[in-house]
Amino acid sequence: MSYCYYCHQAYSETWSWALFLGLANFPLLCQTCAGKLQLIKGDICRMCGRLFSLFPEQYRQGDFCNDCIRWEQDEEWKGILQQNRSLYVYNDFLKEVIAKLKYRGDAEVMKAFHSVARSSFKSIYKNAVLVPIPLSDERHYERGFNQAELLALGLGRPVELLLKRTVHEEKQSKKTRRERMERKGNPFEVMNPSNIVKENIVLIDDVYTTGSTLRSAAKVLLDTGAKTVSSLTLGR
Amino acid sequence: MKIAFSNNTGDDTMRFVSLFLNNRLTVVPEILVKDGDVNPVPFSELSEIEPHPLNPSFHYDQNLQQILYGKMLLLDEIPSDLHIIQDHYENGYVRYNPGLLKKKYGWQCSRCQNEKEHLFASFSCFRCKSEKCVYCRNCIMMGRVSMCTPLLSWTGPEVRYRNKNEMAWRGELSAGQQVASDRFAQEIGNSGELLIWAVCGAGKTEVLFKGIEKALNMGLRICLATPRTDVVLELAPRLKKAFPKTLIASYYGGSDEKESPVQLVISTTHQLYRFKQAFNLLIVDEVDAFPYSYDKTLQQAVKNAVHSKHFLLYLSATPSGSMKKAAKKGQLPCVKIPKRFHGFPLPVPTFVWSGEWRKRLERGKLPSSFVKWLKSQATSGRRAMIFVPSVSIMEIVAKLIQKHVEVKVDFVHAEDPLRKEKVDSFRNGHISLLVTTTILERGVTVPNLDVAVFGADAAIFSESAFVQISGRAGRSKEDHNGQVLFFHYGKSLSMVRAVNHIKEMNKEAVR
Structure with missing residues (x-):
């Protein structure tokens, strides 16, 4: 008998040889909750990792979605982020889960995703330095933890807290895409520039929404000598 | 801070x-x-x-x-x-x-x-x-x-409330309501507990008004706790209207009530955790309903939320076995309102044999007795709620019903994001047949309504669920004779007990 990491209902795992031999992960969510999450699998945007099946054909061109084409046409942002990959579709249920984690402060929820993230992403980050997107100190105090750091720490690779958020600002979720793209100045700063020279860096965050946070962070890292920057998030 | x-x-x-x-x-x-x-x-x-x-x-x-x-x-x-x-x-x-x-x-x-x-x-x-x-x-x-x-x-001095809380409600009470109302008002200021056992449709909110007025004017702090957010949302405006001069706040998951010193609080049972030794009068609505009845920490929350000197009032249409026993033995003082507000008896459910309904569903068919009822229902111009044992059965049944009738059919369950909208559109007549799981068994009041239970022999339906389901029908004076049908594949004990329960209440009402 286990308890679901999200809804606390007791449930029993279905037994299988794969589980017994360690080839599959023990489920940490009950079947009801797990069923409401949608793993990103299949035809995705090569750049931002979003699932093509979820939006109309006219918003894509070849392997890319229109949003990414816009980013790559912008002189300032072209080639900054190598690629993003995400675990789940950012649907209503995942929004609920992340809200409970972030705004209610239920840090434990993140543990439900560690093993899935490890098995899905290992090949992407095996030779990279993991860098979580930081919070401002004020937000960090309010929450008590940084959700991106919690996700990064569960991936089984060294995590480097190389970034610092120097500007405390409104929650990203309260802004429009245009406001996010036009943001003046970069809110991030690299703390130990010598540590990243020639490194491949994988940024970790909870959600990729417009990609502007991740690109801002990638930019300061490249400016201080990082070789490449890509990113992994829980939701897209 | x-x-x-x-x-x-x-x-x-x-x-x-x-x-x-x-x-x-x-x-x-x-x-x-x-x-x-x-x-x-x-x-x-x-x-x-x-x-x-x-x-x-x-x-x-x-x-x-x-x-x-x-x-x-x-x-x-x-x-x-x-x-x-x-x-x-x-x-x-x-x-x-x-x-x-x-x-x-x-x-x-x-x-x-x-x-x-x-x-x-x-x-x-x-x-x-x-x-x-x-x-x-x-x-x-x-x-x-x-x-x-x-x-x-x-830990400093207590808040003093002003004692001008005139009640603006001027309605009339039925004889049964009057007895309960007087008894409750008489207890205000004492310590102890009381159960008001009122049938569905007895009008229990009005029963509370006189006692609440008296308690407010004595400077007591009051909380009305109910297990469901829907009820908080429904009661808050009614109480604010009845007591226009009183400070009233409502608390439920997601409410953004400011922390202020109100004298009358309407809250979901979960939100009681916020309070500590706060209330002199705590009214627990639907005391038998989930989750109050079997969540130990919630009972603890009630204990925490009340002042050392307090009175507990329980409301229920279907008290649990242990509560009924305590009432019978005289350990728990109890007033019954066996009659509905309009004075007509509760509709008694009729059992209708529907054969092996699970097998029929597997073959994509509905039992013929059920189809026959559906067709006559669709032409009657009345609305019906169809209760089913589970969400998966709900979806299948709703789809199959659409093949047989022309009227608008929809379904709703607890976590339906459109739950509120669907219930509203059922209320104002846009939907004629609403297939639902047991979430709508309590509180929802719709005129011109008949009720059916599909697969009534399923274990999920308890005696109290059946009584509540039956209680949805015939609530208004003009339409006091709503139909209640239980489609089944073998009578269950809960079905029989529910019918006895309803008949017993009707008998008491005549007395």
Whole structure:
């Protein structure tokens, strides 16, 4: 008998040889909750990792979605982020889960995703330095933890807290895409520039929404000598 | 709580120091300590410290008193400056209580009383710098109670309420309502408990008015707790209309009521966790319903929320076995309202054989007796609710029904994001047949309604669920004779008991 990491209902795992031999992960969510999450699998945007099946054909061109084409046409942002990959579709249920984690402060929820993230992403980050997107100190105090750091720490690779958020600002979720793209100045700063020279860096965050946070962070890292920057998030 | 952020130096913390102040051992938040030579720790690691005695000459902040009186709040929930809070503590007006208590076998949350091991977790905390800051996951929806967060309570003088609370309601009570209303009003000011056992449609809200008015004018603090948000939303405007001069607040998951000193609180049972020794009169609505009836920590919350001298009023249409037994033995005083407000008897369910309905569904068919009823229902111009045992059956049945009738059919379940919209459009007649799981068994009142249960022999339907389901029909005076049909594959004990229950109530009503 286990308890679901999200809804606390007791449930029993279905037994299988794969589980017994360690080839599959023990489920940490009950079947009801797990069923409401949608793993990103299949035809995705090569750049931002979003699932093509979820939006109309006219918003894509070849392997890319229109949003990414816009980013790559912008002189300032072209080639900054190598690629993003995400675990789940950012649907209503995942929004609920992340809200409970972030705004209610239920840090434990993140543990439900560690093993899935490890098995899905290992090949992407095996030779990279993991860098979580930081919070401002004020937000960090309010929450008590940084959700991106919690996700990064569960991936089984060294995590480097190389970034610092120097500007405390409104929650990203309260802004429009245009406001996010036009943001003046970069809110991030690299703390130990010598540590990243020639490194491949994988940024970790909870959600990729417009990609502007991740690109801002990638930019300061490249400016201080990082070789490449890509990113992994829980939701897209 | 406001914390002055000193330009992102990252040294703002939630740790505490215990030191001697005027010869008394005193707790001080680290950020208020000027002396650098201290050893700050998470709150739960402080040794137990006696509260300061009340300093009668201290000028307390009425604003803080009104926010904190009768509550247990986190520092984050109090808008006052930390200095002001600390002053009140040092003068005996506020108390810091540990958020989590270390017990012999683990932890206990001081707010929700949770002791279950799997509902505690820990994280590396930016506030107290502890690598394993333990917190309670049970009541996290109200803000995190952790090892490093104290819960604050008010230990100064009580809030005084004004005693002008005239009731604006001028309706009339039925004979049965009058008896219950008088009995309740008579008990106001006493300690003890009372069960009002009122059939569905008896009009129990009106029964409360006189007692509430009396309690308000005696300066008592009142809470009406109900298990469901829908009911809070429905009752709040009715009570505000009945008592226009009284301060009333409603609390439910997601409500953003300001912390203010209201005299009458309408709350979901879960939100009772917020209160501490607050109420002199606590009315527990639908005392038999989920989750109050079997959640031990909620019963504890009731205990925590009431003042040492208090009166508990229970309301139910279908009291649990143990409550009925206590009432019968005379241990629990009880008033019954066996008659509906309009005076007509409760509709008695009719059993209709529908054969092996599960097998038929597998073959994509509905039982023929059910189809026959559907067709006559569709032409009658009346609405019907069709209760089914599960969400998966609901979807299949709704789809199959559409093949047989022309009228608009829809379905709704507890987690349907369009739940409110669908129920509304059923209420105003846009949907004629609504297939649903047992979530709509209570509270929903729709005129010109018939009720059917599909697969009534399924184990999920209890006696009380059936009584509540049957209680949806015939609620208005003009349409007191709604139909109630149980389609089944073999009578269950719950079905038989429910019918006996209804017949018994109707018999008592005639007496």
